Structures are given as structure tokens and as C-alpha cells.
Amino acid sequence: xxxxxxSFEQLAGISACLALALVAHLKALPVWVLVTVAVxxxxxxxxxxxxxxxPPSAVRLVTAVLAVALLFVQFRTFNGLTAGTALLALMxxxxxxxTDAQRDIYVLTLIIYFVSLSALLEGDSFWLLAYxxxxxxxxxxxxxxxxxxxxxxxxxxxxxxxxxxLSQALPLxxxxxxxxxRFAGPLWHIPDDGSTAESGLSxxxxxxxxTELALSxxxxxxxxxxxxxxxxxxxxxxxxxxxxxxxxxWKRAKSTSMIAxxxxxxxxxxxYTLSLEPHQHNWIFALxxxxxWDLPRGALTGxxxxxxxxxxxxxxxxxxTSYTRVQSSEPLNARLRQWDTRLPPDRNPxxxxxxxxxxxxxxxxxxxxxxxxxxFTQQEFYYTLTPPKLADDSVDKFLFDTKRGxxxxxASAFAILMRAAGIPARVVTGYQGGTLxxxxxxxxxxxxxxxxxxxxxxxxxGWLRVDPTSAIAPGRVEHGMNDAVSADEPLxxxxxxxxxxxxxxxxxLDALRQIWRERILLFDQDSQQKVLExxxxxxxxxxxxxxxxxxxLTLVLVWLTWAVRREIAPARKxxxxxxxxxxxxxxxxxxxxxxxxxGAEDYAARVAQSRPDLGxxxxxxxxxxxxxxxxxxxxxxxxxxxxxxxxxxxxxxNHVK
Amino acid sequence: MNTLRRAxxxxxxxxxxxxxxxxxxxxxxxxxxxxxxxxxxxxxLGLILIAMLIAGLNYNSNLGLAFAFLMASVAFVTMHHCxxxxxxxxxxxTTEVDAFAGGEASFEFVLSNESNVDRRDVEIRCxxxxxxxxxxxxxxxxxSVAVPVPRRGVVRxxxxxxxxxxxxxxxxxxxxxxxxxxxYVAPAPRGNRTLPALGGSGFQSPSEIRGDEDFAGLRAYExxxxxxxxxxxxxxxxxxxxxxxxTSLAAQPEWLEWSSLEGQDAESRLSQLCLWVLESEAAQRxxxxxxxxxxxxxxxxxxxxxACLRALATYAVxxxx
Numbered sequence: 001x002x003x004x005x006x007s008f009e010q011l012a013g014i015s016a017c018l019a020l021a022l023v024a025h026l027k028a029l030p031v032w033v034l035v036t037v038a039v040x041x042x043x044x045x046x047x048x049x050x051x052x053x054x055p056p057s058a059v060r061l062v063t064a065v066l067a068v069a070l071l072f073v074q075f076r077t078f079n080g081l082t083a084g085t086a087l088l089a090l091m092x093x094x095x096x097x098x099t100d101a102q103r104d105i106y107v108l109t110l111i112i113y114f115v116s117l118s119a120l121l122e123g124d125s126f127w128l129l130a131y132x133x134x135x136x137x138x139x140x141x142x143x144x145x146x147x148x149x150x151x152x153x154x155x156x157x158x159x160x161x162x163x164x165x166l167s168q169a170l171p172l173x174x175x176x177x178x179x180x181x182r183f184a185g186p187l188w189h190i191p192d193d194g195s196t197a198e199s200g201l202s203x204x205x206x207x208x209x210x211t212e213l214a215l216s217x218x219x220x221x222x223x224x225x226x227x228x229x230x231x232x233x234x235x236x237x238x239x240x241x242x243x244x245x246x247x248x249x250w251k252r253a254k255s256t257s258m259i260a261x262x263x264x265x266x267x268x269x270x271x272y273t274l275s276l277e278p279h280q281h282n283w284i285f286a287l288x289x290x291x292x293w294d295l296p297r298g299a300l301t302g303x304x305x306x307x308x309x310x311x312x313x314x315x316x317x318x319x320x321t322s323y324t325r326v327q328s329s330e331p332l333n334a335r336l337r338q339w340d341t342r343l344p345p346d347r348n349p350x351x352x353x354x355x356x357x358x359x360x361x362x363x364x365x366x367x368x369x370x371x372x373x374x375x376f377t378q379q380e381f382y383y384t385l386t387p388p389k390l391a392d393d394s395v396d397k398f399l400f401d402t403k404r405g406x407x408x409x410x411a412s413a414f415a416i417l418m419r420a421a422g423i424p425a426r427v428v429t430g431y432q433g434g435t436l437x438x439x440x441x442x443x444x445x446x447x448x449x450x451x452x453x454x455x456x457x458x459x460x461x462g463w464l465r466v467d468p469t470s471a472i473a474p475g476r477v478e479h480g481m482n483d484a485v486s487a488d489e490p491l492x493x494x495x496x497x498x499x500x501x502x503x504x505x506x507x508x509l510d511a512l513r514q515i516w517r518e519r520i521l522l523f524d525q526d527s528q529q530k531v532l533e534x535x536x537x538x539x540x541x542x543x544x545x546x547x548x549x550x551x552x553l554t555l556v557l558v559w560l561t562w563a564v565r566r567e568i569a570p571a572r573k574x575x576x577x578x579x580x581x582x583x584x585x586x587x588x589x590x591x592x593x594x595x596x597x598x599g600a601e602d603y604a605a606r607v608a609q610s611r612p613d614l615g616x617x618x619x620x621x622x623x624x625x626x627x628x629x630x631x632x633x634x635x636x637x638x639x640x641x642x643x644x645x646x647x648x649x650x651x652x653x654n655h656v657k
Numbered sequence: 658m659n660t661l662r663r664a665x666x667x668x669x670x671x672x673x674x675x676x677x678x679x680x681x682x683x684x685x686x687x688x689x690x691x692x693x694x695x696x697x698x699x700x701x702l703g704l705i706l707i708a709m710l711i712a713g714l715n716y717n718s719n720l721g722l723a724f725a726f727l728m729a730s731v732a733f734v735t736m737h738h739c740x741x742x743x744x745x746x747x748x749x750x751t752t753e754v755d756a757f758a759g760g761e762a763s764f765e766f767v768l769s770n771e772s773n774v775d776r777r778d779v780e781i782r783c784x785x786x787x788x789x790x791x792x793x794x795x796x797x798x799x800x801s802v803a804v805p806v807p808r809r810g811v812v813r814x815x816x817x818x819x820x821x822x823x824x825x826x827x828x829x830x831x832x833x834x835x836x837x838x839x840x841y842v843a844p845a846p847r848g849n850r851t852l853p854a855l856g857g858s859g860f861q862s863p864s865e866i867r868g869d870e871d872f873a874g875l876r877a878y879e880x881x882x883x884x885x886x887x888x889x890x891x892x893x894x895x896x897x898x899x900x901x902x903x904t905s906l907a908a909q910p911e912w913l914e915w916s917s918l919e920g921q922d923a924e925s926r927l928s929q930l931c932l933w934v935l936e937s938e939a940a941q942r943x944x945x946x947x948x949x950x951x952x953x954x955x956x957x958x959x960x961x962x963x964a965c966l967r968a969l970a971t972y973a974v975x976x977x978x
Contacts, residue, residue: 081716106698106826110705117709117724121716129720133727140731140825147826149778150791161824165738169730176726183714314717523719557733564737568745568772 006102008048010146014105014112015041017139018092021112024119024132025085030074033086036067037093044097054100064094085118105146112139124315124521137166168563172556179549181542182525200279200447201239201429203252207394210429211385211406216447219277220431221285222514224442226271230287232433234324236453236465237285237445239430241303243339247347248394250412250427253339258302261330263289263462265323274318275442275517280311285430285445287322288465294319302336303426317522328462332424340424340457348395348416355420365423365458372417373471376410379403383473407476410468411452424457428465432476440511579643580625587618590651600626614651621645670816673833682836683749683767686819691743691832693736699827702732732827739828742776742821746792750817753839755966757931761786761803762812762840769797778823783814783838804840809927810974812840841970848929852936853917910955913937913965915948927969934969938962948972 022029022037040063044054054060067090075083092111099105116132123129141162145152152158200213200220221237229235242250270287286293286306295318298308306320343352358375362368382404390397395413398405405413411427418425432451434443453467469476519527532540532548584594587607594603604622608615624642627635637645669692677690695703706729713721747769756762764783770776770792777791781800788802806812817838820831913933918926930946937944938957945955946965951972953964 103698106701110701113728114705114709117712117721117728120720120724121712121718123720129723132724136724136728143826144824148823149780149789153777165731165734165824166727168734169727172730172733173723173727176730177719177723180722180726182717520723521719524717560734560737564734564741565744567774568741 006048006099006105008045010102010105010142011045011048011096011099013142013145014099014108014139015045015096017112017135017142018096018108018115020135020138021115021119021132022089024116024123024128024135025089028082029086029089033067033071033089037089037096040093040097044099054098057098060094060098063097064090067094081118081121085115088115088118102146106143109139109143112136122314124517126516126520133166137162140166168560172553172560175549175552175556177523178531179528179545179552181545181549182523182528200281201450203240203281205242205250205408205412205427205429205452206248207387207390207398207405207409207412210408210450210452211387213447213450214385214406218447219510220279220445220447220449221277222275222437222442222444223287223434224273224275226273227268228270229272229443230268230270230324233470234288235433236288236324236428236451236467237431238288238290238305238428239285240281240283241301241305241455242427242429243303243336244342245344245412245416247344247392250415253301253303258333258335260300260302260304261328261333263291263323263326263328265289265291266325266327267323269321269323271319271321274320275514275522276312276316276318278313278315280313282309282311283307284312284318286318286320288324289326290320290322292321302333303428315517315521317518326462332457337424337457340426341419341422343416343419348393350393350396350400351413351416352420354399355417358417359421365456368421368423369418369456369464369466372414373466373468376468376471381405381410381472383407383469383476407469408452410472411454414454414466414468418454418456426455428453428455432467435507437507437511437514439508440514442514444507444510575643576625576628576639579639579646580629582643583618583621583625583646583649586646586649586651590653600629611651617649617651621649670833674816674835677833677835679835679837682752682834683747683769684834684836685745685747686743686832686834688740688744691740691830693740693828693830695828696822696826699732702827706732735825736828738824739821739830741774742779742823743819743830743832745772746770746776746779746819748819748834748836750836750838752837753841755841755843755963755970756806757843758809758845759807760805760845762806762842763801763803764814764838764840766800766802767797768792768800770794776821778821780820782818782820806840806842809842809844809924809970811971812842814838814840841967843966843970844924844927844931846928846932846935848925848932850918850929850933852933852940853911853913911937911942911944912955913944913946923973927972931966931969934962934965 018037018041022034026034047054068087071083071086071090075086088111092108092115095104095108095111099108113136116135119132120129137159141155141158144158144162145155153161200218202209240252243253244251269291272287274285276284284293284295284298284306289304290300290306293306295306295308295316297310298306298318301307306318358371359368362371380403383406384404385406387398387404387406387409388402390402390409395416398409399413408427415425415427429450429452431445431449432453433449434445436443451467451469453465453469455463455465458464528545529540532544535548537544537548580600584603587603588594590611592607592610598606600622601619604615604619607618611618621642624635624637624645627633628637628639628642673690706725709725709728710722712718713725749767749769751765754762754764766781766788768776768779768781768790773794775791775793778789779792779800780787780789781802783802783804786802786804788800790798790800792798802817804812804814815837816833816835818831818833820829822829913930915926915930918929921929927948930948934944934946938961941957943955943957946953946968948968949972951968953961953968
């Protein structure tokens with residue numbers, strides 16, 4: 001079979017589909033790949049428009065080798081989502097360049113399907129799914145027009161037919177999706193191509209870091225409490241804990257060998273489920289002091305941050321239990337004590353001096369802590385999102401000169417004042433507070449809730465949480481950022497925060513998003529088990545799942561067969577012809593079937609001849625039929641009346657008479 | 658690879674014959690005799706679908722899986738739609754056709770679609786030849802399939818095939834129909850002898866040897882009669898279509914004889930006779946044909962010509978049952 005050449009229209013159609021599929025990858029793909037695809041598609045379309053064939057194979061080969069080499073130089077691998085997608089996109093672009101026969105376009109449609117899928121692998125939005133199904137619909141309609149040997153149906157009908165097939169496929173796809181067994185982990189390791197940016201808190205803290213986060217409305221995580229939620233002043237979500245200070249920046253401890261020592265919980269336990277958004281770090285923002293969690297490879301660090309070995313690169317749900325107040329009877333680990341009392345030498349001398357003076361006045365550790373907090377409230381310290389920039393010896397400058405800062409400034413200054421007085425202290429970063437979504441009863445914690453506070457070691461009592469920010473701006477802790485900053489701060493210009501109904505709409509949308517996330521994105525083995533339980537299947541397991549899958553597939557396939565075949569049942573006759581056929585059948589039952597060539601009136605004449613008693617009735621009915629059917633004369637009765645008359649006509653068999 | 662495919666196809670054909678028996682035309686295509694296979698493109702799609710599934714599972718992506726399952730389901734549905742193109746289609750065919758050796762036997766098929774859906778891209782294959790047609794909803798279409806016939810004789814086709822790749826070309830559905838079609842292949846009209854005319858004067862144009870004074874009456878119209886011989890006046894009066902019949906010198910019966918072609922082999926003689934039949938018919942002559950075993954009495958007209966050609970086609974071959 002010789003290959004069928006492609007037309008300009010076909011090329012344009014498939015190029016448009018490819019472009020639409022690549023739109024979903026705009027952010028991830030390197031610009032030069034997109035440009036290459038666009039240019040090669042453009043060249044090919046231009047050539048086709050002038051009725052010319054594809055460029056010679058040497059040109060194509062050189063382009064292909066160059067492009068793939070360049071790709072490899074950039075990514076060092078073809079494994080991984082971004083690199084793989086880039087390779088696919090390049091292949092599609094180059095395939096477009098060499099497309100001469102329809103066979104090439106078939107290959108292109110397959111690439112488009114796969115490119116669409118790859119956008120979904122790490123995507124999570126409903127709209128993305130809807131968009132890509134739309135792209136696949138369009139591609140399939142294009143394919144329909146391509147593969148028709150005889151003149152293809154027009155665009156509208158092609159789209160309708162492809163849409164019909166898609167809609168008939170939906171029930172089958174749903175059954176597959178619900179019951180196809182899910183695996184707990186990946187089949188093989190997915191290389192991390194590092195294309196996804198880290199977000200939220202990092203493992204260092206410099207002045208200004210959290211201020212930046214405070215401006216972001218992005219959601220960090222959502223929490224649904226199984227118990228009553230803790231009061232606002234105890235809603236601290238622990239992230240990375242900072243120990244090492246170089247005078248400007250706080251750093252997290254790299255060593256993970258330290259084991260968290262046992263704690264004696266005080267106060268109520270809080271049980272909750274954390275729906276974490278991916279942030280590309282390995283910590284999980286549990287409520288203050290976590291004691292239990294259902295994370296298979298989760299563990300606590302020596303400073304009680306819940307961590308897992310791999311970064312959180314996909315949305316995950318973690319059920320956990322925490323306490324907000326604890327005590328420790330064990331002495332402080334020597335290494336921790338050493339870390340948490342160390343200060344960079346020769347930095348911030350005025351602060352050190354102040355610490356020594358104050359400590360002299362307050363020999364009791366708790367008294368000293370209170371004295372430092374009093375310092376913040378009594379002097380003119382301000383809580384602001386726009387603090388002045390600080391150079392070397394930033395803490396000295398902040399404490400004695402500018403006195404304006406955000407939570408990280410206060411936490412940093414407080415820790416140094418403690419350490420300088422010999423009290424072990426560290427900076428805890430994380431989130432504080434959250435907004436209740438009253439429509440769905442869960443809490444939303446945004447990046448703007450990012451916070452930094454301190455923990456100090458009190459002998460005989462253990463680690464104690466101290467939040468110096470609450471001393472300066474108690475509203476920050478009680479009601480969140482909006483109440484803590486004045487209206488002329490950057491946050492004050494957020495008009496949507498000041499419009500109640502808009503905030504309301506946002507909450508409702510977020511509730512929907514949470515449903516989408518819980519029901520669809522995080523659908524897994526457990527959810528399948530719940531579906532089976534809902535179906536009243538006792539002791540659900542993998543084998544039963546496969547059995548349910550098979551049964552459901554059988555049902556749907558039977559339905560599908562019926563639905564598809566139903567349409568090819570012989571067309572129903574129109575009511576008039578049905579009524580006439582009924583009349584003929586009644587007469588045939590008397591032994592006078594209508595002959596194939598006989599018209600209605602000839603038939604009536606013949607009937608009248610052999611059964612004079614039926615003559616007038618049959619003649620009248622047949623006359624009506626002729627008039628209704630051929631409109632030879634103005635009709636005096638309607639089709640419905642004719643049908644009724646035929647039904648009323650009950651000829652008596654001859655022998656009864 | 659190709660031989661393997663051909664062998665499999667032959668096995669399937671033979672099996673289809675055993676399973677379905679002979680068909681009497683017209684026949685309706687039933688479900689159990691429609692076969693379906695992915696095309697090469699369909700196999701490629703299958704590979705892509707498997708890759709999509711693995712990717713979705715590996716990334717634990719429910720949206721990816723949803724998309725992969727949707728595409729797989731689309732393929733499933735397409736299978737049904739492809740099968741449906743042939744299902745319930747009624748097939749009829751002209752069972753006997755005439756042809757000349759070296760030419761093509763053109764079989765006429767009629768596909769009737771009583772349903773409300775269009776049946777697109779239905780292909781009919783007879784041996785190596787094929788014809789394609791779309792049959793819109795509630796209508797019939799005819800398809801002619803020109804089968805090349807290189808040699809004189811009777812070509813019998815016991816099986817023909819209906820197939821379609823619609824929609825998308827991922828699958829093709831096909832069915833074998835065991836209807837017998839016969840092509841009578843007359844010898845190629847060829848030869849250098851002139852038409853044996855009365856008195857041996859060679860070929861003469863009919864106008865030279867016919868005049869109006871030879872009018873001998875009317876006879877019933879038959880297709881193929883020159884328009885100028887139509888009895889228009891009779892037709893205009895409302896009578897049956899009739900043809901004026903002439904008795905002229907040329908109308909004297911003339912025999913096309915096998916025995917007059919001494920010294921040639923059988924096929925050459927048949928070719929020459931075939932040429933003569935066509936020439937005589939074109940010249941409106943009354944002629945008879947005599948070949949060993951067959952004698953066709955003098956007559957003329959299309960039916961007569963077909964009888965003669967068929968006699969030449971079937972000479973010394975096993976006749977139709």
C-alpha cells in the first residue's frame with residue numbers, strides 16, 4: 001500500500017492539537033524546546049501551504065541529533081518527567097517536520113496522547129484534567145477526519161462522533177479507575193529532576209525570610225481535627241528547628257542521628273489529619289509535640305520535627321496525634337546543650353552585654369525569660385512587615401537602634417539573649433494559627449501564617465515554648481496576621497481580605513478543592529477498601545477487589561454492547577406506515593394479504609370484491625391512507641385519527657357469519 | 658511474516674466456510690461472523706496505553722490513571738463501533754457477470770443500511786480487487802468491484818470479504834461471505850480475418866445494404882437497438898416501445914464457424930470468433946455461432962450476443978454447475 005500524502009488542513013489540525021497539549025507543559029519545558037517545536041511545525045506548515053514536501057532527510061537527521069544532544073547536555077538523563085516530556089515534545093516537533101504520509105500523523109496523535117498524560121502525572125487540578133480531556137477529544141476528532149478513506153464527515157460531526165465515543169467510554173473508565181488495584185509505592189524509583197521549586201520555609205532563616213512568606217497567600221497545608229482544636233495561642237505547627245547562628249543566618253542541624261528523648265505529655269492530646277501540599281522538603285508540619293503519626297517512614301528528629309526520608313513532592317495526608325504542653329525529666333543531651341548555647345564570638349557585643357547585666361539581676365531562669373519579654377513590651381518595639389535593613393551585628397542594631405522587626409527578628413534576638421545568659425535556646429520555624437473553613441470544618445494554614453518562635457531549656461522542666469512576638473503583638477497569635485499589622489503595611493492593601501463575601505467565596509472554593517483532593521487525588525488502597533466496605537463486601541482484600549473489578553467490567557461491557565448496538569436497530573417506521581401495516585395484517589389474518597405490488601386502493605378494491613361486507617370500511621381506510629401518505633387531496637383526518645380508526649376496525653372472519 | 662499472515666488468513670477463511678456454510682444472497686451480516694483485529698496503528702496505540710498505565714501507577718497519579726483509563730476505554734468503545742459498521746448490513750450482488758480476457762470482471766454489490774447510523778468506509782474485497790463505499794443511514798449504495806481476469810474461461814468466486822477500519826483506523830473488522838459469484842470471461846476479441854459476409858464480399862457498412870423499402874414490420878424493443886430504428890410514431894401514439902424491423906440482404910443469417918478457421922489453435926479461433934461476434938452485433942447483422950459442442954441459432958440483440966460470448970467463454974472448460 002502506498003502511503004497517503006497529507007494535506008495542509010490535516011497538518012494544521014494536528015499541529016494545533018500538539019500545540020494545545022504542549023500548553024499544559026509551558027512552565028516545565030525549557031524555552032528552546034518549545035521554540036524548536038514551534039519553528040519546525042511552522043516550517044512544515046509553510047512548506048505544506050506552498051504544496052511542497054517535507055525537507056530532505058539529511059536536514060531532519062542533523063536537526064534531530066543536535067536537538068537530542070542539546071537535551072542530554074541540559075538534563076544529563078532522559079529518565080524523569082521533565083526530561084522525558086522534553087524529549088517527547090522534541091520528537092513530536094521533528095516528526096511534524098518530516099510528516100509526509102498519513103502514517104506519520106498517526107504517530108503524532110499517539111505522542112499527543114502521551115504528552116497530555118505526562119502533564120497529569122504531577123498535576124493535580126481538576127481544570128488541567130478537563131483541559132487535557134478536551135485536547136484528547138479534539139485530537140481524536142482530527143484523527144477521525146484523517147483516517148476516513150472516503151471524504152470525512154465535517155468538523156462538527158467529527159467532534160460530535162468523537163464526543164459520543166468519549167462519553168460512552170466514561171463509565172468504563174470510571175470502573176477501571178475505582179477498582180484497578182493501586183500499589184503502595186512506585187514500581188521503580190522516580191528520579192527527582194529538581195524542576196519543582198521548593199516553597200515555604202527552608203532550612204535556614206535570615207532576617208526577611210519569613211516576612212517574604214507573609215505576603216504569600218499560597219496554602220501550606222490543611223488540617224482537620226478529630227478532637228476539639230487547640231486554642232489559638234497553642235496552635236503552633238513545628239517545622240525545621242534552627243540551632244546554628246553565624247551572626248546573620250540561623251541554620252538547621254544537619255545531623256539526623258540524634259534521637260528524640262521521651263516526653264511526658266501534659267494537657268489534652270489532639271488528633272488530626274494534616275493534608276500537606278508538596279513543598280520539596282522532608283519535614284512535615286505536625287502540631288507542636290507529635291507523639292503518633294501514620295507515616296510509614298516518618299520519624300522525629302532530636303528536636304521533635306517530624307521528617308521522612310524523601311522530600312514531600314506530592315500532596316500527602318498524615319494522621320497524627322500531638323500535645324501542646326510537655327515536660328521532660330531527662331537531662332539535656334550534651335551535644336544539644338553545646339549547640340544551643342553557642343554564639344559566634346565577637347558578634348553583637350551590645351546584646352551580649354545586655355544579657356549579662358539582665359542575668360545578673362535575675363538569677364532564676366524563668367525570671368530572666370520574663371525580664372527579656374518585658375524588655376520587648378516596655379521599650380518601643382514594633383511588629384512590622386517592612387523592617388529596616390540590617391547589616392553586620394544585626395541583632396545589636398535591631399535591639400538598640402531600629403526596634404522594628406518581624407517574628408524572625410524577635411525570635412533571633414530572644415535566642416541570643418538567652419544563649420548569652422547561658423540558657424540553651426533555639427529558634428523553631430513553622431506556622432502559627434490558621435483559618436477555619438466553616439463550610440467544611442477544616443483549618444487552612446497559608447504561607448502567610450509562617451512564624452518563628454523559641455524554645456528554651458529550663459532545668460527540671462525541659463523545653464519550654466516562648467513566643468517573643470506574642471509579647472509585642474499579641475494579636476498576631478490570637479487572630480492572625482491581618483489584625484497584627486496596621487493598614488498601611490503591604491498586607492493592608494489586600495482588598496480581598498477586606499471584602500467579607502469574597503473571602504466567603506474563597507472558602508467555599510477551597511472546600512471544593514479539599515473534596516477533590518481527598519476523594520480524587522489521594523484515592524488509594526484504603527479508599528478502595530472503603531468503597532468495597534460501602535458495597536457490603538466483607539473483609540475486603542486485593543483478590544476481592546479484582547473480582548469486583550471483573551464483575552463491574554462485565555456489567556459495563558454488557559451495557560456498552562447494548563448501547564452501541566441499539567443505534568443500529570432498523571429504523572422505526574413512521575406512525576402512518578405502522579398503522580397501515582396493522583390494517584394489512586388484520587386483513588391478512590382473514591386470508592387476504594396485500595400483494596407486494598398492490599397499491600392501497602387496488603388492495604381495497606380486491607378486498608371489497610371478495611368480502612363485500614368489509615368493502616366500504618376498507619375502501620374508506622385505504623383512501624385515507626393514500627391521502628395522508630401522498631397528499632393527493634386535502635386530508636380530512638389526522639394520522640392519529642387514522643391509527644385509531646385502524647385499531648377500531650375489527651373485521652369478522654368469514655366463517656363466523 | 659507475510660506468508661505467516663497469509664496462512665493464518667487462509668485457515669480462518671476455511672474455518673469461516675465450515676462455520677457459516679454457503680450464503681444465499683442477499684444476506685444480512687450477523688454478529689457471530691464479524692471478526693476484529695487491531696491494525697498496526699492499533700497495536701502502537703496498545704503499547705502507548707500500557708506505557709500510560711505504567712506511568713500513572715508509577716507516579717501514583719490518580720489523574721494520570723484517570724486519563725490512561727479513559728483512553729483505554731475509548732479504544733474499547735471504538736472496537737464496538739468498528740464492529741457495528743458491518744453488523745446488520747445487508748449485502749446483495751449480481752452473481753453473474755461477463756468480461757473479456759485481459760480486462761476486468763465488474764461485480765456489482767448492493768449494500769443496504771436499514772439503521773439510523775451511517776456505515777462509513779465499507780470495503781468489499783474479491784480476490785485482489787476492492788471497492789469502497791459509505792452507506793448513509795436508511796439507504797442503499799452500490800459498489801462495483803473490478804476483478805482482473807487475465808484468461809478466458811469461467812471465474813468462480815466463492816468467497817468475498819467486507820471490511821472496515823472506521824473509526825480512527827485502530828481496528829479493522831471484517832467478515833467473509835460465502836456467496837458464489839461467477840464471471841464468464843470471453844476470449845479477448847482478436848484476430849486478422851475479416852468478417853465472413855454473404856457472398857464473401859467482406860465487411861460492408863449497414864447503411865449501404867439497407868433501405869427503407871426493406872421494412873418488414875415491428876418487433877418488441879430490446880436494449881441496444883440504434884435509436885434511428887425506434888418506431889417513434891408508435892410510441893407517440895401511446896403504444897409499446899417498438900422497433901422497425903427490416904429485411905435486407907444483410908439480415909440473411911450468417912454463420913460464424915469454428916471450422917472456417919482451420920490451421921489456428923483453439924484460443925486464437927475463439928478470439929477471432931469473439932471479434933466477429935462483436936463486429937456482427939455492431940453491424941446489426943443476424944448471425945449464428947457454431948463451435949464444437951454448441952450451436953447458437955441465428956438471431957441478434959444483446960441477449961444473443963451474451964449467449965454467444967458465454968458459449969465462447971465456457972468452451973472446453975468445466976461449465977457452471
